[in-house]
Amino acid sequence: MMYKKTQIMSTNEIKNLEEIFEAKIARDEKIEPKDWMPEKYRKTHIRQISQHAHSEIVGMLPEGNWITRAPSLRRKVALLAKVQDEAGHGLYLYSACETLGISREELYEQLHSGKAKYSSIFNYPTLTWADIGAIGWLVDGAAIINQVPLCNTSFGPYARAMVRVCKEESFHQRQGYEIMMTLCNGTQEQKDMAQDALNRWWWPSLMMFGPTDEESTHTAQSMKWKLKRKTNDELRQQFIDQTVPQADILGLKIPDDNLKYNNDTGHYDFGEIDWSEFWQVVKGHGKCNKERLNARKNAWENGKWVREAAMAYADKQHQRKTKQTG
Ligand SMILES: [Fe+2]
Numbered sequence: 001m002m003y004k005k006t007q008i009m010s011t012n013e014i015k016n017l018e019e020i021f022e023a024k025i026a027r028d029e030k031i032e033p034k035d036w037m038p039e040k041y042r043k044t045h046i047r048q049i050s051q052h053a054h055s056e057i058v059g060m061l062p063e064g065n066w067i068t069r070a071p072s073l074r075r076k077v078a079l080l081a082k083v084q085d086e087a088g089h090g091l092y093l094y095s096a097c098e099t100l101g102i103s104r105e106e107l108y109e110q111l112h113s114g115k116a117k118y119s120s121i122f123n124y125p126t127l128t129w130a131d132i133g134a135i136g137w138l139v140d141g142a143a144i145i146n147q148v149p150l151c152n153t154s155f156g157p158y159a160r161a162m163v164r165v166c167k168e169e170s171f172h173q174r175q176g177y178e179i180m181m182t183l184c185n186g187t188q189e190q191k192d193m194a195q196d197a198l199n200r201w202w203w204p205s206l207m208m209f210g211p212t213d214e215e216s217t218h219t220a221q222s223m224k225w226k227l228k229r230k231t232n233d234e235l236r237q238q239f240i241d242q243t244v245p246q247a248d249i250l251g252l253k254i255p256d257d258n259l260k261y262n263n264d265t266g267h268y269d270f271g272e273i274d275w276s277e278f279w280q281v282v283k284g285h286g287k288c289n290k291e292r293l294n295a296r297k298n299a300w301e302n303g304k305w306v307r308e309a310a311m312a313y314a315d316k317q318h319q320r321k322t323k324q325t326g
């Protein structure tokens with residue numbers, strides 16, 4: 001359909017539309033689903049928004065694993081609420097993505113077939129209760145840093161979804177930090193558990209910001225479209241600068257011997273990230289890649305009867321209504 005439309009448009013007309021589009025972005029105005037946009041903008045946004053949606057949905061799995069084992073009713077309620085929030089984030093984002101002309105079924109199909117990516121952080125296992133603390137503190141903490149600039153991104157539906165998502169992410173970060181705080185004020189064994197979780201989650205959290213700026217293939221274009229407002233390396237540095245003092249308050253040691261405050265730059269210098277691990281996990285060889293995808297595929301297949309029942313019910317309601325009005 002889109003192909004035909006562009007075919008009947010003259011080159012001049014397209015150039016005009018492109019100029020209007022670029023000018024809007026320059027003025028910080030939002031691009032809305034019905035506005036004309038270059039195909040590449042549409043495709044890049046489908047890729048990024050769906051990847052984000054998949055991450056929210058797959059991201060429920062590592063923590064969902066601990067809902068039944070949360071150590072108190074209060075912890076269980078908070079974790080349950082958090083995991084439900086993530087489901088909500090996934091649903092807003094799928095809806096935002098659908099406004100770009102792709103169906104929910106296609107998006108799911110891309111996830112289930114392994115064609116679409118989701119954040120690699122969720123391919124790591126949650127071994128102890130302290131991991132739930134570390135995830136909230138570090139993973140949701142990193143997510144906030146990634147997502148706050150997206151509240152100003154150029155595509156309207158994405159930007160608006162992010163406002164609420166970010167508010168909820170702050171709650172997630174706090175509940176995680178509070179779990180860590182409680183463990184760190186507890187017995188030596190509890191403190192060791194917190195340290196062990198930090199040791200395992202620290203480096204994968206730094207990888208959440210993506211490859212370094214030199215390696216990142218999409219950064220330049222995404223910055224131009226204001227899909228990205230800061231580069232991967234800038235965001236990673238911001239995360240480190242913000243998180244190190246929080247670790248100090250907990251009395252935990254960040255597992256990086258090269259981590260040191262640099263008086264000249266006003267930032268923390270840090271050690272080399274193991275990018276081979278990052279690419280291994282991205283390529284599907286992380287500890288839990290298979291398990292996570294299988295869980296999603298099974299949920300889709302086992303939920304088929306629910307979707308069918310909901311459709312049948314909606315059909316019946318619709319028929320009843322048309323009978324009444326007709
Ligand atoms: Fe989320």
Ligand SMILES: [Fe+2]
Nearest residue numbers: 086140169172
């Ligand atoms: Fe979250």
